[in-house]
Amino acid sequence: MKGMPRNAEDARYRLQIAALELFTQNGFDQTTAAQIAARAGVTERTFFRHFPDKREVLFGGQEILSAALTASIRQAPADLAPIAVLRRAFADVTQLLEDNRRFSEPRQHIIAANPALMEREVAKHAALVGVVAGALQQRGVAPARAAFAAQAGMAVLGHALDLWFADGTRPLSQCLAEAFAELDLFVTPGHSA
């Protein structure tokens, strides 16, 4: 977190690790903020300085992804088409996502197992699609077209992440290339399933 001292960043990181371990072991509903704090070796007060509740421990990473995507979209060459801008942005965040896999993979399982978390994930994802669409609009893309590109693009990223989680051996960059290739196949009418 920007502007936080190094030991605060460490505490935040330890809290995230501890939360994922406890959620995975005991279930999300059975885990308390106090237990997470204890496992991370910090006070409950420190927990609540970093996260408003135990749920938000699972969603902190999305702000970082959102900021990285919008920064890349802003910096893309002016003549690139919307989906090419997004392809470039996904390449720019690949390392960030690779570095984050030890969080994002267990996180995905925890969220999929809990309808309330799933609902929150859906809302957060929609917000992220909205942010990406807004960043495209700031490049002069018309609102409807920006929304569409953001939805289609984020569907590609989501599919790439699915492929990546399903197969522990391939780098994310390869899964992204495969997902874009599938989008290509989709638009070729009459192609066999």
Added chain:
Amino acid sequence: MKGMPRNAEDARYRLQIAALELFTQNGFDQTTAAQIAARAGVTERTFFRHFPDKREVLFGGQEILSAALTASIRQAPADLAPIAVLRRAFADVTQLLEDNRRFSEPRQHIIAANPALMEREVAKHAALVGVVAGALQQRGVAPARAAFAAQAGMAVLGHALDLWFADGTRPLSQCLAEAFAELDLFVTPGHSA
């Protein structure tokens, strides 16, 4: 509603019209179920026989769309690729959507003006994408690929609806063709914005 007598269907229809008129005139928050029932010329009890609350009046149509899409997906020729199955399904529901425009257009404005309704719309839309993905899976499409096709396909439908609402003169079928053509442009790398 299947199995309901004709006058019950009429009441439901009148309730939907009355709700849209009142929400548009006075705002969603300022409108009560009792007022909707009064305007539709039915009792409040009749209102609650059709809808659990005033919010659900706005979301009843999605079940019909969901059923029509899944029926078409089920009946599509076995050798069609996922996106071709969806292209066909969208063509199959075009008349339904055209007939429903007098509801869906004001509905869209009411929902866009209210964050709580927007959140519900996002959740309902995600559920619809899930239903479409499930219907594709039943055709033998792998889960990750089915989810991706459903997301990309529903983004196309959403974009077509945006274009259609923005321009009162073109039929939905033409907006759908344009949205699919844009998806085509998107996947052509280096194409100019």
